[in-house]
Structures are given as structure tokens and as C-alpha cells.
Amino acid sequence: MNRTEQKRSIYQHFAAVAKALGHEYRWELLELIAQGERSVESLSQGTELAVATVSQHLQQMRRAGLVRSRKEGRFMYYGLADDRVISLMAGLREVAERNIAEVRQLVDSFHGDGSELDAVDADELMAQIESGGVTLLDVRPEQEYSAGHLPGALNIPVEELQERLRELPEGQTIVAYCRGPFCALSEDAVQLLREQGIAAVRFDSGYPEWKASGLPVQ
The missing domain is CATH 3.40.250.10 (Rhodanese-like domain)
Structure with a gap:
């Protein structure tokens, strides 16, 4: 594999992380997980999403390195992989708010x-x-x-x-x-x-x- 191919392979992994953030449910789940480790059932209650839906989104984020998981008894718990996930989300939010007029309007409406x-x-x-x-x-x-x-x-x-x-x-x-x-x-x-x-x-x-x-x- 030459250097160009290596670089593209690296970018492919970066793109996979970005793709894992490409759903509004995952942002909502991450907001809750960022408060502290949560079970799948707790996240389902907090988001009013079905347990199966929550579990599917969490598995995709875990494969992308955004969250970690552990099993305790028959329950699965999820936490952030590290605090850099919050920094990543903040950076994306700032880019969107600064450069997309519709986002600025939505934020103004929210507040x-x-x-x-x-x-x-x-x-x-x-x-x-x-x-x-x-x-x-x-x-x-x-x-x-x-x-x-x-x-x-x-x-x-x-x-x-x-x-x-x-x-x-x-x-x-x-x-x-x-x-x-x-x-x-x-x-x-x-x-x-x-x-x-x-x-x-x-x-x-x-x-x-x-x-x-x-x-x-x-």
C-alpha cells in the first residue's frame, strides 16, 4: 500500500466516525450518555425510543469508537469513549451554527x-x-x-x-x-x-x- 492509499484508508476511518454521528437520534443519545453511564433501558426511557432502536444506534456508535459498553448481569451499560466526543460534537455544532443560516434560525427559535x-x-x-x-x-x-x-x-x-x-x-x-x-x-x-x-x-x-x-x- 503506497502513501496515497494509506492516507485514503485513514480518511475512510475518519469518515466512518462522522457517519456514526449522522443521525439525530444518536446526538440525543450522546447527550444523555455524556451525563454519565446509562443502561439501554434508561436511554430508551429518556428518549422515548424503542429499546431495539436505541440498541441499534448504540452498536453503530460503539463500532465507530464514540461510546464504550459493559455488561452487568443482563443489562448493557454505555458511556462515552472519552471526553473528546463532546469536543467533536461542539466543533460540528459551531460550524453548523456559523455557516448554515437555517441552523442559526432554528437555534434562535429554540431560545x-x-x-x-x-x-x-x-x-x-x-x-x-x-x-x-x-x-x-x-x-x-x-x-x-x-x-x-x-x-x-x-x-x-x-x-x-x-x-x-x-x-x-x-x-x-x-x-x-x-x-x-x-x-x-x-x-x-x-x-x-x-x-x-x-x-x-x-x-x-x-x-x-x-x-x-x-x-x-x-
Whole structure:
């Protein structure tokens, strides 16, 4: 095999990884897996997809090196192959948002209530954490919070927030975060908090992106 053939063979493998990301269900599955290891049944419940459909997509992503699997009893569990998968997804998302007008329009529509204007990025959030001027609020389910979260974050799932407002410290801005840039849980939380007169903004990404950037987690 000459050098040109070798190069094309390498590119073929790169293309196989890209092809494995070529379905919207797989992006949805990866968003959940990025929160922590999940069983096929749990992923089926989280996406409302049939177990057989979920299993098929996971097997294709495993062959492409995007996820890893292990068996425990009669259950199969999946996790990210490594945090570079999150970086890959972020890079593809940024290219699409910058260069495809329809994607920009869809993103603007997704954040249609204007709350994206009050989002903070990772650098700003890290500075606020170090200054002690904010309270981090993780509004994901407890299972995902237990698998990993931003340092010092309180966990109040968004569906419990109304009844647990008294657990939030007074006099600090609340920064809510959840699964990623297209997880609506944090936006719902910010809206609820503002309706109660509580200063609140959201983190413009999520736990997986924070972790993949090498920032501290617990």
C-alpha cells in the first residue's frame, strides 16, 4: 500500500466516525450518555425510543469508537469513549451554527424567549465561582447529578424547584445549568426563578462541555 492509499484508508476511518454521528437520534443519545453511564433501558426511557432502536444506534456508535459498553448481569451499560466526543460534537455544532443560516434560525427559535441574552459562558462562570458571587443550580435528575456536577452546585431537579425555593441562598445570583446547550431544563428554571423575583441566568453549555474543557468537577 503506497502513501496515497494509506492516507485514503485513514480518511475512510475518519469518515466512518462522522457517519456514526449522522443521525439525530444518536446526538440525543450522546447527550444523555455524556451525563454519565446509562443502561439501554434508561436511554430508551429518556428518549422515548424503542429499546431495539436505541440498541441499534448504540452498536453503530460503539463500532465507530464514540461510546464504550459493559455488561452487568443482563443489562448493557454505555458511556462515552472519552471526553473528546463532546469536543467533536461542539466543533460540528459551531460550524453548523456559523455557516448554515437555517441552523442559526432554528437555534434562535429554540431560545425564542430571549433567555440566551442572559447566558454566561464558561470563562465568565469560572470567574464568578472563584469570586463566590453566584450559586450554581444543577436542574438535572439526581442520577445525573450524582454521576458528576460542577463544584459546589446544588441539585434541585426543575420539576421540584417551585416547592424547594427556600433551599436557595438569599442575595446571590443563581446560575442554572443542565445537560448542554439545547437542554431546556435550565431555561425553564431561570424563567421560574425570575417569576419569583430571584436573579437568575443560565450557563450557555452544560456539565459535559464544562468537564470536557478540563474545568473542575465533583
